[in-house]
Amino acid sequence: MVSAEKETKKDETAELARRRGFIWQAFEIYGGVAGFYDYGPLGAALKRRVEAKWREFYRREGFYEIETTTIAPRPVFESSGHLECFTDPAVICKRCKSVFRVDEQIGVGASCPECGGVLEPSGEFQLMFQTRIGVAREGTDAQALRKSEGYLRPETAQGMFINFQRLLKFNRDKLPFGILQIGKAYRNEISPRQSLIRLREFTMAEVELFVDPAEKTRHPRFDEVKNRTLPFVPNEGEPVEVRIGEAVSQGIIANEYLGYHIGRVDEFLECIGLPHDRVHFRQHEKDEMAHYAMDCWDAEFLSEKYGWMEIVGIADRGDYDLSAHAASLNIDLRVRTETGKVVPHVIEPSFGLDRIMYALLESAFYEEPLEKETRRVLRFKSDIAPIQVAVFPLLNRDELKSKAQEIVELLRNDSFFAEYDTAGSIGKRYRRQDEIGTPYCVTIDYDTLEDATVTVRERDTMKQVRVPIADLKAALV
Incomplete structure (x- = not known):
């Protein structure tokens, strides 16, 4: 049961997110529709930064990104099992x-x-949204209508599977290789009642790693993650906190490829600022496993409102998808390896970016007493904060405003997202930037005009230091 204190904190987080332009109810002027939300200016900026971090993170693995359609004809989902099982x-x-x-x-x-x-x-x-591809003429028979059936994708993965032959050729007919995709997916949820936690339209960031099944037990970079200690909740036995290497050797995690990507998921979540002590990895129960999964682990975040909630799934999909499409189309999707021809297995880390956004907002929100008021702060990491630096003239005087605007342009030319703000007192401007998570504020005063220094104020500690303009970029990194 959620305590009154935690419920209040959640409500204040949601109120701040609405008021400051992070997340808004979609179609609000028409009364809204459950399961649909829009991102305001700051929410969209935060989301883009998380997406950029994700791309950068997985490109270091040597993976390429593709983009596939969000609508597919009925046969795709008949073959994949989604029409029957989703x-x-x-x-x-x-x-x-x-x-x-x-x-x-x-x-x-x-x-x-x-x-x-x-x-x-x-x-x-x-759960899939159905549509029609093309125009069905009056009197069209049932078979023709069936051919025109389309569905909005419930995951991005199928677009990668049905392009497998071309992707294999692109990768010179060699395994393993990984493919990335970020995009919208759709699920016609029966009764979405949990903000960004259960949406009908949402953003997924997925990796499909195609690997020789005989090689799953030996990942070439497993040493990089094997000593990372994580809390695991297996579907048999008691929760344990062990190193990934031990979890694989003890059979808690089925193979090194799955263990490696569990470790990388944890590393990414830590990289964007989710508290390590509010994340664990839970194995799906056998009767909970998706129809395509041999094994699946969820990275779950401990929400003060919703309890443990899935934010990333790491699945071993085996050869289910490629074999299903091959059987349906009577084609050969096997790959020639040193030991013969095999249908590749797929390891899939699948990130729910909207849930990660919620987790970031909730975990970054802090309140603390300050003199006669309460200071509200979003303690985002500086490299994902929507606004990286705010620049203020101390007073609303032309000479100070001119210098402040000059520094804003200087920072923007150095690729900082900088905001210029003159509204209200300097204290109110600080509070406003604290609430939206801006890590640094730069104040221009009359000393600036004399000695070319500025005051840099850090968000979390509120400490202020004088910095030469020439050294400002280094002070903000």
């Missing part, structure tokens, strides 16, 4: 007829969250 169990209220997704709190015989009526089974609900 469903959620639902219940319906006997009294008000509201439909809900079955979860730990809602099930058959429970009380309706809307009216208190009794919930009864409503069958399996298909």
Whole structure:
């Protein structure tokens, strides 16, 4: 049960995110629609920085990025198993007829969250959004209508699998190789009620690593992560905190490739600023595993509102996807290796960027008493903060404003995202920048005009130092 203190903190985080332009309800002037949110100027900037960090992180692995369509024809999802298996169990209220997704709190015989009526089974609900590709003419028969069926993708992965032959050729017919993709995915959630946690349109950042199944037990760079200690929650036995190398040798993690990418996921989450003590890795229960997965671990973040919530899935998809498409199309997707022809296995780290955004906002939000007021701060790491530096003239005088604008241009030319602010007192400007997570504020005063120095104020400690303008860039890095 969430304490009143934690509930209040969550509400204040959400209020700040709305007021300061991070996240807004989509279609708000029309009353909003559950499961859809828009990113305001600061939210979009934060998200772009996280995406850029993710691309940079995985390009160091030597992986290339592609971009595939968000709509696919029916046969793609028939082959992949999504039409048959990508469903959620639902219940319906006997009294008000509201439909809900079955979860730990809602099930058959429970009380309706809307009216208190009794919930009864409503069958399996298909989570993919259906559409038509092209125009179906009047009188079109059922077979033709079926051919025109399309679906919005529920994951980015299928676009990478159906391009496998071209990707293999691009990679000179050699395994292993990895492919990246960031893009929108869509799931027609039955009853989304959890802000950015359960959306109908969301952004995924996925890696598909194609590997010889005989080589999964030997990752060439496993030594780089094997001594990283992580908390694991396996589906059998008790939670343990051990090194990744020990988890693989003890059979907690099935193979080195899976262990390596679990380690890299943890490294990335730490890199963008998620607290290490609020992340653990939980193995899916056998009856929870996706239809395509041989094994799957979730990186989960401990939210003060929602408890443990998945933010990244690291799956061993085996040869399921390539074999399914090959069988459906009667084509050969095997790769020739030193030991013969094999269907590659796939290791897939799949990042839910919207959930990561929520985790960053919640974990970065702090309040602290300051004289007669409460200071609210978003303690983002400086390299993902939406605004990297704010520049103020101490007073609203032309000579100070002119110098401040000159320094803003200097910083922008050095690739800093700098904001110029003259509204309100200097104290109010500091508080405003604290609330949006700006790590540094630079103040221009009359001493600046005399000796070419400025005051640099650091967000978290509020310490101020004088810095020569010539050294300003180095002071902000």
